[in-house]
Amino acid sequence: MKKLAIIVYVLMTVALLGWAYYQAIYVAPNDAAQGEMFRIIYYHVPSASVAFLFFGISLVGSIGFLASRRDHAERAQMFDAWALAGAEVGVVFCSVVLVTGPLWGRRAWGMWWTWDARLTTTLVLWLIYVSYLLLRRFAAGPQVQTLAAVLGIFGALDVPIVYMSNRWWRTQHPAPVFGGGEGSGMDPAMLPAFLWNMLAWFAWGALILALRYRVEREHQKIAAEEAERALQS
Amino acid sequence: MKKLGIGLMVAVPIALFCWACTLVFSAPPEPPFDWRLHMSQAQHDAVVALLNHLYTRAAYTVTWAIQLGYLAWLGLRWQSPKQRSAR
Numbered sequence: 001m002k003k004l005a006i007i008v009y010v011l012m013t014v015a016l017l018g019w020a021y022y023q024a025i026y027v028a029p030n031d032a033a034q035g036e037m038f039r040i041i042y043y044h045v046p047s048a049s050v051a052f053l054f055f056g057i058s059l060v061g062s063i064g065f066l067a068s069r070r071d072h073a074e075r076a077q078m079f080d081a082w083a084l085a086g087a088e089v090g091v092v093f094c095s096v097v098l099v100t101g102p103l104w105g106r107r108a109w110g111m112w113w114t115w116d117a118r119l120t121t122t123l124v125l126w127l128i129y130v131s132y133l134l135l136r137r138f139a140a141g142p143q144v145q146t147l148a149a150v151l152g153i154f155g156a157l158d159v160p161i162v163y164m165s166n167r168w169w170r171t172q173h174p175a176p177v178f179g180g181g182e183g184s185g186m187d188p189a190m191l192p193a194f195l196w197n198m199l200a201w202f203a204w205g206a207l208i209l210a211l212r213y214r215v216e217r218e219h220q221k222i223a224a225e226e227a228e229r230a231l232q233s
Numbered sequence: 234m235k236k237l238g239i240g241l242m243v244a245v246p247i248a249l250f251c252w253a254c255t256l257v258f259s260a261p262p263e264p265p266f267d268w269r270l271h272m273s274q275a276q277h278d279a280v281v282a283l284l285n286h287l288y289t290r291a292a293y294t295v296t297w298a299i300q301l302g303y304l305a306w307l308g309l310r311w312q313s314p315k316q317r318s319a320r
Binding site: 021025034035036037039040043044047089092095096099100103104106107110204208211212214215218 | 257263281282284285286288289291292293295296299300303304307310311
């Protein structure tokens with residue numbers, strides 16, 4: 001039954017992604033000022049939203065690990081797996097943002113990159129979480145999970161700064177399309193394509209997050225078994 | 234069969250990434266600042282539309298290259314603990 005539910009979810013996600021692509025490329029109209037280039041928004045903004053959400057999951061996992069590591073070892077390992085999965089999948093989506101953004105910027109502004117607040121804070125966010133993953137990959141010893149949890153909490157503090165950056169400072173990056181005050185918003189003809197893509201990328205993100213969590217739990221289980229065997233021998 | 238599957242999982246994201254790079258680096262040059270001296274409005278609009286099209290396709294392609302590349306990496310990691318525990 002569980003296997004069937006997973007297969008149905010995967011098929012629905014693939015269908016959603018196909019439908020969202022169709023909406024973005026063939027249904028949504030061109031932007032009056034930017035023409036076809038504006039269609040990058042349908043991949044760029046949902047990717048940023050998913051990255052923010054997953055860094056939030058990493059934050060919750062990190063806090064949960066630190067809170068439960070002394071008294072509830074098994075629960076702490078579960079929180080740690082969520083923290084790692086959230087950070088890693090968040091980095092993937094953040095990488096999409098950092099690649100599609102310059103492609104858009106090259107056509108819209110005539111340059112690949114500029115050190116404005118939104119772009120710089122996003123790059124810093126990506127670097128913090130890449131360092132988190134490097135720490136997890138290369139450091140050894142009993143304190144690695146604790147150190148990573150602390151880094152994960154500090155990394156997540158950058159998320160609201162990235163989100164607010166083009167509200168707090170004057171930036172090359174455009175003002176927020178949603179929640180940006182008077183004059184902001186999207187053309188109603190573009191909104192369905194945008195919402196379909198949001199839904200599709202959230203569904204895809206949830207799928208690979210769950211997969212990554214499962215892989216990490218398997219690794220933890222095998223590591224625990226190996227440690228047990230080493231103790232017995 | 235399994236090796237073919239793994240090969241495809243790895244090859245597809247690499248091919249998509251190469252395709253995205255080709256789209257960007259084979260694009261015609263931007264119209265110069267003083268384009269009115271060199272081309273008509275229609276020619277200018279055609280070049281801009283082509284550039285917009287190529288860059289948009291590149292953005293979509295590279296997104297899938299990253300996502301499928303990560304999925305392939307995850308698939309390989311999924312296999313490795315199973316192999317370890319089997320040993």
